[in-house]
Amino acid sequence: MDENETEIAELARAILENLLELMGITASVNPVPGALVESKEEVPSSVTLNVEGDDLGILIGRRGQTLSCLQYLVRIIVGHQKRVWLPIVIDVESYKQRRCNALQTMAWRIAEQVKQRREPFALEPMPAFDRRIIHIALVDHPDVTTESSGEGEARRVVIVPKGLPSD
Numbered sequence: 609m610d611e612n613e614t615e616i617a618e619l620a621r622a623i624l625e626n627l628l629e630l631m632g633i634t635a636s637v638n639p640v641p642g643a644l645v646e647s648k649e650e651v652p653s654s655v656t657l658n659v660e661g662d663d664l665g666i667l668i669g670r671r672g673q674t675l676s677c678l679q680y681l682v683r684i685i686v687g688h689q690k691r692v693w694l695p696i697v698i699d700v701e702s703y704k705q706r707r708c709n710a711l712q713t714m715a716w717r718i719a720e721q722v723k724q725r726r727e728p729f730a731l732e733p734m735p736a737f738d739r740r741i742i743h744i745a746l747v748d749h750p751d752v753t754t755e756s757s758g759e760g761e762a763r764r765v766v767i768v769p770k771g772l773p774s775d
Contacts, residue, residue, distance in 0.1 A: 613694060617655040619698050620686050627634055627681065628667075635661030642697065654695035658702060667700045672707070674736060675700055708741050715745040719767055723751040728768045733758065739765050 621637050628635050641655040659667060670676050679698040687693050699705060722729050730740065742765045743754050751770055758764050 612692070616686060616690055616692070616694050616696075617657075619689065620638065620655050620682055623685050624659070624678075624682050624698065627678065628659070633661070633664070633667065634665075635664060637652045649700050656697040656698055656699065658699045660701060664700050668703050672703065672735070676737075686708055690727045694697065704737075707738070711738055711741045712745040715742045715767070716749075719746055719749050719752045722767045722769055728766050730757070730766045731764050733762045736763075739763065742767075 617639055621639065624637050628637070633764050635657070638658050638660060645757055666674070667678060669677075673745050675698060679696065682698060683693075683696045686696060697704065718729055718731070734742075739756055743756075746752060746754050746767065755766050755768060756763055757766050
């Protein structure tokens with residue numbers, strides 16, 4: 609991380625700690641080195657912060673919605689104060705890391721089914737972060753490809769056998 613990224617990371621950490629305090633939540637915020645989702649493609653560096661403490665399920669919310677909103681707030685505040693955009697990822701008790709691992713495993717399992725059946729398979733609608741994990745997990749798969757379909761909250765990943773025309 610360069611000096612500017614370190615400064616942004618510290619600001620993001622301070623903002624998140626302040627928000628947690630205002631919410632009455634006792635927790636520690638720790639920077640996480642490296643990317644949450646490993647990718648071979650060139651991606652901008654990001655700031656990842658992990659919140660640790662007791663009984664933090666309230667910060668995750670249903671299907672990670674509260675966590676996504678908290679992350680959005682921190683990004684907006686940092687962007688407004690620094691006049692620069694850097695991806696900021698907030699995780700709670702490594703929830704996103706566990707979710708990432710589970711999505712990658714599921715993607716490969718379903719890819720093998722699609723390969724055998726030679727039929728596309730549409731996953732359930734999911735947030736952009738989760739869709740990206742599926743796309744990255746299968747980018748080098750020799751027998752399938754992925755595409756997103758739908759709009760807004762109904763957007764989903766479709767796993768398609770290679771060589772099969774897509775709709």
